[in-house]
Amino acid sequence: MLTSRRDFLKLTGGAAAATSLVPRVVVAQPTVKIGTAVLADYGLAGPVIIAVEKGFFKEQGVNAEFLPFRGGPDLLKAVMVGEVLVGVTGSTDIIQFREAGSPIKMVATHGEGNNFVIVTSPDGPAMSELKGKGIGVTRPGSASWILTRMAAKAQGWDPDRDVKILGLGGLDAQLAALTRKEIAAFIWGDYGGVSVAQGRTKVIFKLETITPKWISFIEYSAEDQIKKNPEQVRGSIRAMFQAFKFMKANPEESARITSAKLGWSPDVVLAVHRGWLPIAPADGRIDVEALRVMQDTLLESGTIKKRLPLEEHYTTEFTPVRL
The missing domain is CATH 3.40.190.10 (Periplasmic binding protein-like II)
Structure with a gap:
C-alpha cells in the first residue's frame, strides 16, 4: 500500500526508469x-x-x-x-x-x-535550313515539343507540315538519331549542355530569343x-x-x-x-x-x-x- 506521496514518486520514478531501458522504436519515413x-x-x-x-x-x-x-x-x-x-x-x-x-x-x-536551344551536328544545317527536316524532342506534348513548334513558327513555318517533330526520348537517343541522320537537329536544355561541351553538336537557335520572359x-x-x-x-x-x-x-x-x-x-x-x-x-x-x-x-x-x-x-x- 502506498503510504505517502514519496512512496508514489519512488514507484512511478522506477517505472519510468524501467521504461527508458526499453529500446525506442523509430518509425522510418516512407x-x-x-x-x-x-x-x-x-x-x-x-x-x-x-x-x-x-x-x-x-x-x-x-x-x-x-x-x-x-x-x-x-x-x-x-x-x-x-x-x-x-x-x-x-x-x-x-x-x-x-x-x-x-x-x-x-x-x-x-x-x-530559358536555356533551351536547338542543336545540330558540327557540320549541320543552319536553323533557316531545317524546313522539311526532322527535329528531335523528348516526347510529344513535352516542353521541348512545345518550344520546337514555337521555333518553327518563328521561322514562318507550319510546325505540322514544314518540319518533322519526332519524340525520341533522352539525350543518347537524340545523339544516335543525329549521327544516323534520321534527324537534322534536336532541342535540349542546359544551352546544349554536354553535347556542345564535348564538341558533338553546335547551337543554331536559342529559344530565349523568342521567349524573353520565361x-x-x-x-x-x-x-x-x-x-x-x-x-x-x-x-x-x-x-x-x-x-x-x-x-x-x-x-x-x-x-x-x-x-x-x-x-x-x-x-x-x-x-x-x-x-x-x-x-x-x-x-x-x-x-x-x-x-x-x-x-x-x-x-x-x-x-x-x-x-x-x-x-x-x-x-x-x-x-x-x-x-
Whole structure:
C-alpha cells in the first residue's frame, strides 16, 4: 500500500526508469521519389543528385530517391499515381497539363529564364535550313515539343507540315538519331549542355530569343500530395535549394559528384555547370508575370485552347525558400 506521496514518486520514478531501458522504436519515413523529366540535363537533374548524395533530403526529414524519366508526360503519369512526390520538368508542362485537367500545382521555380536551344551536328544545317527536316524532342506534348513548334513558327513555318517533330526520348537517343541522320537537329536544355561541351553538336537557335520572359524549369506536385504531405513536399524543396546553394559555392565538387550519375566526365560537367549558373534560382519564388507570358504564348500558338486563372497553376505555400 502506498503510504505517502514519496512512496508514489519512488514507484512511478522506477517505472519510468524501467521504461527508458526499453529500446525506442523509430518509425522510418516512407521512401518518396523525386522525378525529373530527363536525366541528361544538369539544370534538371544535378540539384536532385546533389541533394541525394550530400544527404540534404535526409537533413530535411525526407527519405528520397532520384528517378529520371524520358519526358514530361511520362513524369506526369508517375506524379498523378503517387509514384513521384515532386516532379522537376520544363515550365510549360504546368500550363499544358493543368489545361488538360491534371490536378497539379507548381511549388517552386527550379530554373529561371530559358536555356533551351536547338542543336545540330558540327557540320549541320543552319536553323533557316531545317524546313522539311526532322527535329528531335523528348516526347510529344513535352516542353521541348512545345518550344520546337514555337521555333518553327518563328521561322514562318507550319510546325505540322514544314518540319518533322519526332519524340525520341533522352539525350543518347537524340545523339544516335543525329549521327544516323534520321534527324537534322534536336532541342535540349542546359544551352546544349554536354553535347556542345564535348564538341558533338553546335547551337543554331536559342529559344530565349523568342521567349524573353520565361521560366526554364519548375518543381511541381499533385494537389492531393500538397494537402496530405505538405512537410514532405516542403522538405524536398528545401533539400534541392540546399543543393543549389552547394552547387554555386562548390562547382568542382558538384561536377565530381554528378558526373558518375550523368555519365559525363567531371571536366565536361564543369563546363555545363558554368553555362547553367545564369538560370540557377535564388529562392524558388514564382514569377507570375512569366507564367502569364507563357500562357499567352501557348494560347497564341494553339498549344492550349483555354485560359485558366493563373492562380490555379501554382501555390506560394513553399516559397520563397529560406535556408
